[in-house]
Amino acid sequence: MTDRLITHLRHVDLAVPDFQRQRDFYVDMWGLTPVHEEKGLVFLAAEGSPEQYVVRIRTDEQKRLDLVSFGAGSREDVDALAERLGRKGVKLVSEPDVVQTPGGGYGFRFFDIDGRTVEVSCEVEVRKHRKVEEGESVPVKLSHVVLNSPSPERTVAFYDEALDFKLSDTLTSKHMGDVMWFLRCNPQHHSIAIARGPHVSLHHASFEMRGIDEYMRGSGRLMRAGITKVWGPGRHMAGNNTFTYFLDPHGNTVEYTTELEELDEDTWHPHLYDFSKPEVTDVWGTANPMNELVAKESFNDPDNGVFVAPPV
Incomplete structure (x- = not known):
């Protein structure tokens, strides 16, 4: 096995024109929980997950995938990955710094080879989560x-x-x-x-x-x-x-x-x-x-x- 700098998937972020309809679907039908909201922006958690949120929905004139976020083990790993990508000529959207979304942490963003925005972060505060009970049909x-x-x-x-x-x-x-x-x-x-x-x-x-x-x-x-x-x-x-x-x-x-x-x-x-x-x-x-x-x-x-x- 190799020593990986990326440890796991954190969240997927979507932008849509009809914000309220999208929000209501993911909360009322899909079974996610709002943990932070402001105008045109909501962060949705899964009840069984320690991640601060697993989906973010943002209002925008055009539908798009805002970003995909992954976790890393430490600040050293975040810095090492940013340095590696820079050496390979990958376009960094932001340098490693304090993360300005719920849970904070330390991370950076970059464009993958297809132009998607990808985020890698560590030290994000663990969300208080719970065991999903038998018969409870909400995402873990x-x-x-x-x-x-x-x-x-x-x-x-x-x-x-x-x-x-x-x-x-x-x-x-x-x-x-x-x-x-x-x-x-x-x-x-x-x-x-x-x-x-x-x-x-x-x-x-x-x-x-x-x-x-x-x-x-x-x-x-x-x-x-x-x-x-x-x-x-x-x-x-x-x-x-x-x-x-x-x-x-x-x-x-x-x-x-x-x-x-x-x-x-x-x-x-x-x-x-x-x-x-x-x-x-x-x-x-x-x-x-x-x-x-x-x-x-x-x-x-x-x-x-x-x-x-x-x-x-």
Whole structure:
């Protein structure tokens, strides 16, 4: 195993034109908890997570992915990563300094190779959280984020070489070639994945539920409420996690999941999974078929935030 500077995924931040509708969805329907609010800005926590927040929603004239945030172990690690990225010619949005969002901490921001804003921080104050109870269908934590890229091989190489993410598995087919790469920064099968898409955008953000029963209760609650379901319920082969994908009010795909695989990194070898086989995309065979319509929803709209840092 390598000594990584990035330890885990913290939060995903979204900007949208209809702030109130987006906020209400993530609170009233998705099950997140507001922890700090001001005009046009809300920070939402997951009840079972020590992270200050797992989603931030900001009002903006254009829909965009504001940033993806990761944790680091220490100030020394934050400084070392910023120095490494600078040597590689990566554009820093901000130098390492005090973080000005709830929980504080020490961190910096930069543009990844596709132009997304990425934040790395340490010493963020731990939020007082709680055990999610049996039958309680609210997210325990943010599980992972999947990102679309028109040049995914280049993006995967960036996260590997610059940020020490390691490949867990790859989805491929004889007709389309490789289409998704699952990358880890800890023993969890993936904290991010890179998908081949027509443009830079958010593919989906995934939230871990307490268990299978809570995952199904949450999926059923959204389906009964008429929230657009893209795909599921089912279980993937890569990562062995359950999945149900829905659309938020602005067309971002969000997922309820559970039981994402924990790897023995010393012995793990990446697989090539042929996703044209139905059992690869859904081991159970319970989800609606993976088809072009499902894939199209996951392409999302082109990201308006490419190489443009968010104002907050």
